Amino acid sequence: MSSDYQRIETAIRFIEENAAEQPSLDQVAAAVGLSSFHFQRLFRRWAGISPKRFLQFVTVEHAKELLGNSNSVMETAFEVGLSSPARLHDHFVALEAVTPGEYKSGGGGVEIRHGVHDSPFGRAFVATTDRGICGLRFVDDDPAERVDWLRRVWPGARLIEDRRSTRAVAEHVFDRDPARHGAVQVLVKGTNFQVAVWKALLRIPPGRLVAYEQIARAIGRPAASRAVGSAVGANRISYLIPCHRVIRRSGALGGYAWGTPRKRAMIGWESSHEDRQGPLGSAASARA
Numbered sequence: 001m002s003s004d005y006q007r008i009e010t011a012i013r014f015i016e017e018n019a020a021e022q023p024s025l026d027q028v029a030a031a032v033g034l035s036s037f038h039f040q041r042l043f044r045r046w047a048g049i050s051p052k053r054f055l056q057f058v059t060v061e062h063a064k065e066l067l068g069n070s071n072s073v074m075e076t077a078f079e080v081g082l083s084s085p086a087r088l089h090d091h092f093v094a095l096e097a098v099t100p101g102e103y104k105s106g107g108g109g110v111e112i113r114h115g116v117h118d119s120p121f122g123r124a125f126v127a128t129t130d131r132g133i134c135g136l137r138f139v140d141d142d143p144a145e146r147v148d149w150l151r152r153v154w155p156g157a158r159l160i161e162d163r164r165s166t167r168a169v170a171e172h173v174f175d176r177d178p179a180r181h182g183a184v185q186v187l188v189k190g191t192n193f194q195v196a197v198w199k200a201l202l203r204i205p206p207g208r209l210v211a212y213e214q215i216a217r218a219i220g221r222p223a224a225s226r227a228v229g230s231a232v233g234a235n236r237i238s239y240l241i242p243c244h245r246v247i248r249r250s251g252a253l254g255g256y257a258w259g260t261p262r263k264r265a266m267i268g269w270e271s272s273h274e275d276r277q278g279p280l281g282s283a284a285s286a287r288a
Contacts, residue, residue, distance in 0.1 A: 004042060004045070007033075009122070009259075009262060010032045011028050011031065014027075014032070015028060016260075016264075025039070025040070025051060025052070046269075047269055048273065057271035057272060064250075064251040067251060093241070094184070096131060097187075098188070103189055107154035107156045108156035110158070111130070111158045112150065112159050113162040114126065114166060116139060116163070117167060118170075120269060121239070121269075122262065124137070128165070132187040133169060133185065133187065134153075135150055137238055138258040147159060184240060188237065190231075193221075193227065193231060196219045197215060198231070200215050206273065207273065208245060209267065210245065212248070229254075244267060
């Protein structure tokens, strides 16, 4: 799965760098070292749609269209916690924040088990506690750096490498139909403002995009879009707390800690899934 994603990311990066020339399927396939036939099959296996259709989902024009439609989506989501009165979100995520004492101690007394697993978007480093997932990031780095990152975030916690216990968690998170496993619990460590922003992110339905300014308005801080951007960037539970669904008002993707090709891949992957399910997606929910 990870090797598939690496080729997909290479293809996305090639298309970004050569967009002005509108590369053909043959050219993109050659860039990832595959025949057109095998590349088409790989892409359909990964995204469920053709490369040409996928690329329509990751253009600025598509992003602007989603932004233009997101105001009513956000209003409804924040009023009732759903993407519409009749449909539920694709992820069911229960968010819990650490206590003030745990925040001050950096997670003192908390036991964290961690491991690296395959995902549709490359290798994922998953960290869990008995109260939920406390860290999720995509890794192409030195294994020691992953643990150093976790120790910086949770300096007082006890860290244990345990791929066996984190494997089921990773499979749950990246399942195409995560709702069938029940709720996903997450444990976050942040300021009150950061937690408010992260809860707001959980209200964005899969396959939708919002701007930083819309998040700021939704949490009652309309002048705080820059601070919202900082809180989005401080998110330590990638994908589940979907910071990849927040982009610039212009339609540009903006930055992403794990690379803009991966952010683009996530947006396209979710959009393709929603496209096949219908405009509102499958039944599920998100709560905070």
